[in-house]
Amino acid sequence: MTNIAILGSTGSIGRSSLEVIERFPGRFRVTTLTAHRNIDLLREQVACFRPDTVVVSDERTAEALRHHVNGHTAVLTGDDGLIEAVTRPEVDVVVSALVGFAGLTPTLRAIEAGKDIALANKETLVVAGDLIMRAVREHGVRLLPVDSEHSAILQCLQGEDAKGVSRLILTASGGPFRDMPWEHFSGITPAQALAHPTWRMGSKITIDSATLMNKGLEVIEAYWLFGLPADRIEVVVHPQSIIHSLVEFVDGSIKAQLGIPDMKIPIQYALTFPERGPSVSKRLDLVSLGTMTFFPPDMERFRCLGLAYQALRAGGTAPAVLNAANEVAVQLFLAEKISFQDIPGIIEDALAGHTPLMEATLEDLVRIDTQTRTAVHQRRAVVE
Ligand SMILES: NC(=O)c1ccc[n+]([C@@H]2O[C@H](COP(=O)([O-])OP(=O)(O)OC[C@H]3O[C@@H](n4cnc5c(N)ncnc54)[C@H](OP(=O)(O)O)[C@@H]3O)[C@@H](O)[C@H]2O)c1
Incomplete structure (x- = not known):
C-alpha cells in the first residue's frame, strides 16, 4: 500500500488525482488532503477518503472544520501545517499540486524528508530547479512529472540511452488566441482567456496557456528534469493536444506519446511508474481524429514564451x-x-x-x- 499526500486536493489536479486513487483501492491510501478556500469540497473529500491529516490556510477555517471531522483526522493550518503534513512518517508519495510559488517550500521539505514526489506544480522547478534537483539527488527520492508534456517525454525515454537524445519537442495547444490577430489582443477579457480549447484546468495555468507562458515554464521544467540545454528544447503548436510531446534521437527517429487530453492518464503514470495500470479514461480513436496539425509558435504575438527562454539562459x-x-x-x-x-x-x-x-x-x-x-x-x- 502506497500512502499518498495530496497538496491542493480541491484543485483540478488534486481532484483528478483522487479519481485515479479511487480506482486502486488496495494499492493507494490517502493520508493527507489540503485546501485553501474550497472548504465545502474539502469536507466531502474528508468524508470519502478519511485522511490522517488535512491542512487549511487559516485557523478560523480549521476550527470550523474540526467540528465536522471525527477525531481520526488532524486539522493543521498554514505553511507550517503543510510542511508538517507532508513530512509525517506515514507519507510515501506527495502529489505536489498547489498553484504557484506556494508549492515550493512544502515540496522541498517533502524531498528532504525522503518522500517521492509526483510533481504538477511546475513553478517549483521554475523557481528553484537547481535547489530541488540537488535535494532529489542528495535524498535519493523519485521526482516524477505529472505535466502531460513531461510525462510524455519520460515515457519516450524509457529504455533509451540519454546520449542518444538530440532534441525534446514540447507540444502546445496554442491556447484560445492562437489565430487571433494582434490588433484584437487589447480587447481580450478574462472570460475569453479562461476558455481553453482542449484542457479544463485551474485559472492560473489557463491564463498561462493563453499567453504561452505555460509553455515557457514547461521549457524550464524540462531543462531541469531531463538535463538538455535550452537550444535543444523546442516548442511546436499542435492544436488538437493529442501528441503530448516528442523526443528526437541522434539517428533522426522521433518517438511521441499520444492520448486524449485527460490529466488522469499522466497522473496515473506518475503514481504507478514504472508500471502501467488499467484506466477508464476514454481511448484515442485515430480514425475519427483523422488529422493532426503542427505550427511554429508565434513569438511576436506571444512574447511570454521568448521571455521564459531568456530567463532560462540568464x-x-x-x-x-x-x-x-x-x-x-x-x-x-x-x-x-x-x-x-x-x-x-x-x-x-x-x-x-x-x-x-x-x-x-x-x-x-x-x-x-x-x-x-x-x-x-x-x-x-x-x-x-
Ligand atoms: N490543471 C491541469 O490540468 C494542470 C496540468 C499540468 C500542470 N498543472 C500544474 O498543477 C498545479 C495546480 O494546477 P491546478 O490547475 O490544479 O490549480 P487549481 O485548480 O487552481 O488548484 C490549486 C490548488 O491549490 C490550492 N491553493 C491555491 N493557493 C494556495 C495557497 N496560497 N496555499 C495553499 N493552497 C493553495 C487550492 O485550494 P482551493 O481550491 O481550496 O482554493 C487548490 O487545491 C499548477 O502548478 C499547474 O501549473 C496543472
Missing part, C-alpha cells in the same frame, strides 16, 4: 523573477486591472531590473520572490 534567480512577475500579472489581469497585452511587458521590466544570483538558497528565493512582487505592484501604482 540562469540563477532569473526564472524566479519571471515566475513572480508572471504570477502578479496573471492576478492583475484576472482582477481586470491590466490588459492581456500588458502581461509580457510587466515580466520584461522585472527581468530587466534583475541581476541573477547563482546557487540561491531557499531564503534567497523567498526574498527575491517577495521583492519582485512588491516591485511589480509599485510600478503599477506609478503607472496608474
